[in-house]
Amino acid sequence: MDLERYHQLALQKQKEHRKFLAGLKKKPPKNLDRLSQEIxxxxxxxxxxxxxxxxxxxxGPLLTEADITRISKTFRMKLSAFEEAFLRVDEDGDKVFQSMPCPFIxxxxxxxxxxxRPKACREFPHTDRKKIYQINHLTIQNTLICPAAYLFVEKLQERLK
Structure with missing residues (x-):
């Protein structure tokens, strides 16, 4: 898989994708949720x-307290030991991995x-979400990292033309 190619395509189409997704927010088609699921x-x-x-x-995914509890139990570690070994608090006050790539890949x-795995990992890239237009900023960001998110926006745009 040519990740650099997808990244370059996403960069080139960012303005177009942003405009398209903004249009969905203004006037979402009635079948958008069903179409999003299909795509x-x-x-x-x-x-x-x-x-x-x-x-x-x-x-780096945001880890919820439920995520941390679930993962630390898997390793039979105390919460504090797990957090000390793997996590840090970021500038937003969220718990994230100390460094990337993910220590578990x-x-x-x-x-x-x-x-x-964390909830954020299970849900990424969020393209199966209802009312996809509510996360336009996140979708645009994800197209730069995730080929699937890029293709999702491209196919959605194609089908709604």
């Missing part, structure tokens, strides 16, 4: 996250905590 499924039939894992290398791009 989300289509895109993930084309894109194999394991081949990519770009999000795991570059985007392997050389093979497989996640060693996949079954208990």
């Amino acid at each position: 989300h499924v289509e895109v993930f039939e084309e894109i194999d996250c394991i081949q990519c894992a770009n999000c795991c290398r570059h985007l 392997g050389e093979d791009n497989l996640c060693s905590i996949y079954d208990v």
Whole structure:
């Protein structure tokens, strides 16, 4: 997978994508949620996250208290020991990994905590969300990292023309 190519395409189309998504916010089509779900499924039939894992290398997820509790239990670690070993508090006051790439991503791009991964990781890139126009800023950001998010916006734009 040519991640640099997708990144360059996303950069080139950022202005166009932003304008398109802003239009959806002003006047969302009646079938937008259904169409978004269909395109989300289509895109993930084309894109194999394991081949990519770009999000795991570059985007640090926000970890909720539930995430931290669940993951630390998996390692049989006390919360404080887990937080000290793996987490830091960012400028927004959120708990995130101390460094990227994710400490749980392997050389093979497989996640060693996949079954208990953070909620943010489970939901990324958020293209299966209802009322997708409510997260336009996030969607635009995600197109720069995630080929699936880029293709999602491209296909949505194509279908709604």
